[in-house]
Amino acid sequence: MTDLAARLDRLRGDAPARNHDARTIAALTTNPGCGRRGLMDAAGIDKDAVARYLGFPAPFGQSQFAIARGNAFEKQVKDDGFAELFTLLRERLGLPVPQVAIESLDEVGGNHGSELRHAQTRRALARALAGDGSTLFDHPLLRLDIAGQPAYLEPDVLAFRLGDKFYVIEIKSFAIIDGQADPEQVAAAARQSAVYVLALRRLLTQLGHPATAVSHEVILVCPENFSNQPAAAFVDVRKQLSVIERQLSRISRIDDLVAALPEEMTFELGDGLASAIRAVEARYAPDCVSSCELAFFCRDEARACGSTDLLGIAVRDDVGGVETLATALGLADGSLAPSPEQVEIAAKLRLARLLRAQALEGVA
Numbered sequence: 001m002t003d004l005a006a007r008l009d010r011l012r013g014d015a016p017a018r019n020h021d022a023r024t025i026a027a028l029t030t031n032p033g034c035g036r037r038g039l040m041d042a043a044g045i046d047k048d049a050v051a052r053y054l055g056f057p058a059p060f061g062q063s064q065f066a067i068a069r070g071n072a073f074e075k076q077v078k079d080d081g082f083a084e085l086f087t088l089l090r091e092r093l094g095l096p097v098p099q100v101a102i103e104s105l106d107e108v109g110g111n112h113g114s115e116l117r118h119a120q121t122r123r124a125l126a127r128a129l130a131g132d133g134s135t136l137f138d139h140p141l142l143r144l145d146i147a148g149q150p151a152y153l154e155p156d157v158l159a160f161r162l163g164d165k166f167y168v169i170e171i172k173s174f175a176i177i178d179g180q181a182d183p184e185q186v187a188a189a190a191r192q193s194a195v196y197v198l199a200l201r202r203l204l205t206q207l208g209h210p211a212t213a214v215s216h217e218v219i220l221v222c223p224e225n226f227s228n229q230p231a232a233a234f235v236d237v238r239k240q241l242s243v244i245e246r247q248l249s250r251i252s253r254i255d256d257l258v259a260a261l262p263e264e265m266t267f268e269l270g271d272g273l274a275s276a277i278r279a280v281e282a283r284y285a286p287d288c289v290s291s292c293e294l295a296f297f298c299r300d301e302a303r304a305c306g307s308t309d310l311l312g313i314a315v316r317d318d319v320g321g322v323e324t325l326a327t328a329l330g331l332a333d334g335s336l337a338p339s340p341e342q343v344e345i346a347a348k349l350r351l352a353r354l355l356r357a358q359a360l361e362g363v364a
Contacts (some may be wrong), residue, residue, distance in 0.1 A: 007258050008043040013268030017044030020151035025144065025244065026191035027291045031313075034283040037292060038247075039257050042146065045267050047293035050277070053269045056296035058289075070173040076157060077171050077221055077230050082136060085157070085169070088221065088232040095162040103134035105141060114152045115140040126207055128160045135160055138159045150310035155196040165215040166204070172354065176222045176231050184222070186235065193218040194240035216241065284309040287314070319345055 024041070031037065039048055051057055071254045075084050082102060103124055108116040121140040128134060137158040143153050149277075157169035170193050174185045197218065201211035208307050217234040224231035257280065276295070284302045288295035302309045306325045308316050321341050322328045330336025331346040332353040338346035 004255055004258060009265050010044055011039075011043045011258075011261075011265070015046060015049075015228055015268065018046045019044070020144075020146050020190045022153050022155075022195040025146065025151060025153075025195045025248075026188070026240075030282060030294070031285055031288055034284075034288075034292075035254075035257050036280040036282040036298070037294070039280055040267065040294075042254050043267070049269065049294045050267065050273065051297055052276075054274055054297050055243065056294070056300065058296060060291045066173070070171075073173045073223060073228060073230075074171045078138065078157075078227060082157075084222065085136075086232055088230060089159070089162065089219070093219065093233050093234065095137065095167075097162060097299055099136040099157075100136070102136045102138060104138045106139040114141060114150075118152060122203065122207070125160075125203065129204075129207060134155075136319065142196060142203060142267050144195070144199045144202070144248070148291075153196055153199050155193075159219070166200060166213055167215050167217070167219050167223065168193050168200065168281050169219045170196075171221045175226070176224050176227070176233070181222060189220055190218070190237050191240050191244070193220070194237040194244055195233065197237060198241055200242055223238040244306055285313045286310070287313070319349070321345060322349075 020041070022092060037047075040050075048058065060146065065200060077212075081100070086097055086100060088115055089097050101349055105117060105121050105124060106112070108120045111117075118141045120341060121137070121142065124134065124137060124140070128137075137160070139156070140158050142153045142155070144153060155168050156171045159167040159169055170189055170190055174182060174184070197216065201214045202250055204213050205211055216238045217236050219232055220235045221230050221232045261279060265279065267273065267276055277294075278301065280300065282294075282298045284295070284298040284307070288298060299310070301307075308319055308325060312324070322331065322345060327336065331338055331342060332349035334350065
């Protein structure tokens with residue numbers, strides 16, 4: 001075990017490491033500048049348990065109804081030897097699907113252990129790459145290392161060599177209505193699928209094949225209109241891939257964050273937990289509320305000090321170097337003299353205040 005891994009274990013205390021999945025890894029991309037989240041995720045700390053202990057629980061999680069609906073739709077798409085999925089691939093997407101061969105990878109001889117399933121997936125893909133394998137892989141198990149900790153990832157389906165490419169296929173139960181789906185749900189599916197693409201590319205690289213053998217387009221399968229009839233579409237995840245790779249690289253280089261903390265500090269549930277968390281700088285943004293379990297704690301912290309973080313990433317970046325709302329207002333009305341670093345932003349704030357006043361006079 002490396003010194004960094006040992007220190008991360010001590011930060012976690014006696015609590016077991018929280019396993020990452022595609023959703024949690026994808027969520028890392030929503031606020032890559034947050035040192036607090038980066039450190040806690042690298043250490044495998046259960047942020048949901050921490051938030052609840054501090055009195056700021058986050059209302060995350062799918063309803064049982066949504067989970068059941070999703071499972072039923074996935075079963076429908078896969079019934080009768082994946083008949084509906086093959087129809088979509090051939091007729092709707094125009095992919096050259098070869099002779100059908102399906103391999104289920106959700107167990108190994110009745111054993112559902114992650115290590116065994118990942119090894120079986122690796123062997124199955126190696127056979128396919130050698131020309132003696134399947135066309136579709138049902139529930140393969142991929143792996144990504146997050147700060148030295150393995151995260152096992154289970155895409156719905158992998159399709160092999162459709163037009164000389166591997167494709168990740170994700171089956172979601174949100175509807176496509178008149179050719180359009182909810183943008184937020186599509187974006188979340190794209191981020192999650194990009195994690196699978198990255199894990200598959202790294203596995204193929206280990207097997208001696210180029211990462212480009214995995215398509216940057218994933219196949220999203222959803223119910224169409226107000227029926228359960230499935231529809232399929234390509235979703236380009238190159239942007240999401242770039243962000244995820246950058247964030248994972250950043251998490252692997254958190255030595256400086258760890259080195260700045262007292263050696264005895266931990267994030268164990270106890271009296272000193274809030275102080276320990278505040279010792280690591282956060283970068284709160286309103287979007288955190290939909291993606292991070294600690295968002296309500298960080299929002300309360302930002303409100304207490306009047307941070308410009310409350311206004312969102314775009315505004316915060318526009319007023320770079322101005323950390324509080326009180327400072328921004330003082331620079332805008334001239335009651336506060338700007339420092340040399342604040343001269344330019346102070347001029348912009350004064351102009352914005354003038355334009356606002358003129359707009360309000362026009363309305364009156």
